[in-house]
Every structure is written in C-alpha cells, then in structure tokens.
Amino acid sequence: EPEVTQTPSHQVTQMGQEVILRCVPISNHLYFYWYRQILGQKVEFLVSFYNNEISEKSEIFDDQFSVERPDGSNFTLKIRSTKLEDSAMYFCASSLRATQETQYFGPGTRLLVL
Amino acid sequence: AQTVTQSQPEMSVQEAETVTLSCTYDTSESDYYLFWYKQPPSRQMILVIRQEAYKQQNATENRFSVNFQKAAKSFSLKISDSQLGDAAMYFCAYRRERYGGSQGNLIFGKGTKLSVKP
Numbered sequence: 001e002p003e004v005t006q007t008p009s010h011q012v013t014q015m016g017q018e019v020i021l022r023c024v025p026i027s028n029h030l031y032f033y034w035y036r037q038i039l040g041q042k043v044e045f046l047v048s049f050y051n052n053e054i055s056e057k058s059e060i061f062d063d064q065f066s067v068e069r070p071d072g073s074n075f076t077l078k079i080r081s082t083k084l085e086d087s088a089m090y091f092c093a094s095s096l097r098a099t100q101e102t103q104y105f106g107p108g109t110r111l112l113v114l
Numbered sequence: 115a116q117t118v119t120q121s122q123p124e125m126s127v128q129e130a131e132t133v134t135l136s137c138t139y140d141t142s143e144s145d146y147y148l149f150w151y152k153q154p155p156s157r158q159m160i161l162v163i164r165q166e167a168y169k170q171q172n173a174t175e176n177r178f179s180v181n182f183q184k185a186a187k188s189f190s191l192k193i194s195d196s197q198l199g200d201a202a203m204y205f206c207a208y209r210r211e212r213y214g215g216s217q218g219n220l221i222f223g224k225g226t227k228l229s230v231k232p
Contacts, residue, residue, distance in 0.1 A: 033220075035220070037157075042222045042224045043159070043205060043220075043222040045219035056219060102149070102164055103220060104161065105151075105158065105160075107156070107157075108158060
C-alpha cells in the first residue's frame, strides 16, 4: 500500500541553525500538508500546498518557515533559524484531490532544538 | 472558528471489552468531514475511520464504529473487542468541505489516551 515517507526520523540541531525536513507524498497525490505536534499537545496545522503554491497557512507558519516541492516527488519544510520552541514532531500529509477528504500522514520527524 | 473537544484525557478498557471515546465539535457549516486518527507510541498518525457529514449512516470499519449525531455535533468512537494493540492516543479531527481556495486543513482535538488491560 502506498504511504507517505519522511526523513530524517529524528533531527537534533542547535538554536539558530537551519533545518530541512523532507517528505515524499503518495505518488499520485496532489495536495500536501505540514502539521506539527509539540510534545503532549494536539496536532496543529502549519501549511497546505497545491500546484507549487501555498494554499493556506496558519499563524504558526511565519517567515521562518518555507515549503518547496523541488522535484516531482519531494516536499520539504525549511525552518531558517530554529528556536527552542520549534522542538516538535513534524508530520507531512497528502491527499489525492481537494475533494478527497482523507489526508494520509507520514511517520513524522522528531525535531529537537538545543 | 471550528473547534474540536475531547473531554476524556485518558480512558481504560479491559481486553475484549468495548470502549467509547467522546468527541464534540463546533461549526456553523453544514458540509464537513470527521475523522478518528490513532497515534501509537511510535507517534505515527494512522487513520481509523472517517465520516461524511452528509451521510446519515454511521461509519464502520471492522471493530471500529462511530456514533455521529449531527444536530448535537457529537462524534464518538466505539471500539469493540478491544485488543492490546489498540492502546494508543486517539485524536478526533474535523475538516470542512473545500470551497474557494481553501483545501480544508484538519483541526484536531487534544486527544484521548487509551490503555488496554490484559
């Protein structure tokens, strides 16, 4: 069964460093999402992406964040200058169509900012 | 703004018994989708079941079923014949119907931690 994959599974970085989290959505899916989950808290929406453009973003997704689909398979989330509060689990998700209501999640990347 | 509330931070069930997890939501929209996701200790988010708001029939997936009460804005998950592998965090989520440029991101509740006792 097709699945969303994410790399790395864990990343430790120093405050102020840039990190890039990578996702490979399900191959025929067209809509992509990033969510994050701070330890012990609920999952929060960051951004959605379609046709090489951001469709929606939350107030969390400030200028420190950017997303990109550099090729036909990868979807990346970049945090330019990490802060301690960016430590969280980051989930990528994809869906086939906008009217395809189910979003399928990857296994997540656990980011720790020291 | 839409909100999702899970009032049970933790629940416990005996193996082979049935448990119901509660979820309520607030929305002014008539078309939307509701989901239950399971998050085991590995922290991966796994879709358990989904419900379209326009459908009156409650969704069922094997041992998992929902009780969808649209007027009451309630969406509970029933797990029958509970198994040790069901132990996980369960998140209720809402997604509005897409309109305009919106893709309808998921809005999650805070989750219910389910323990299964052997």
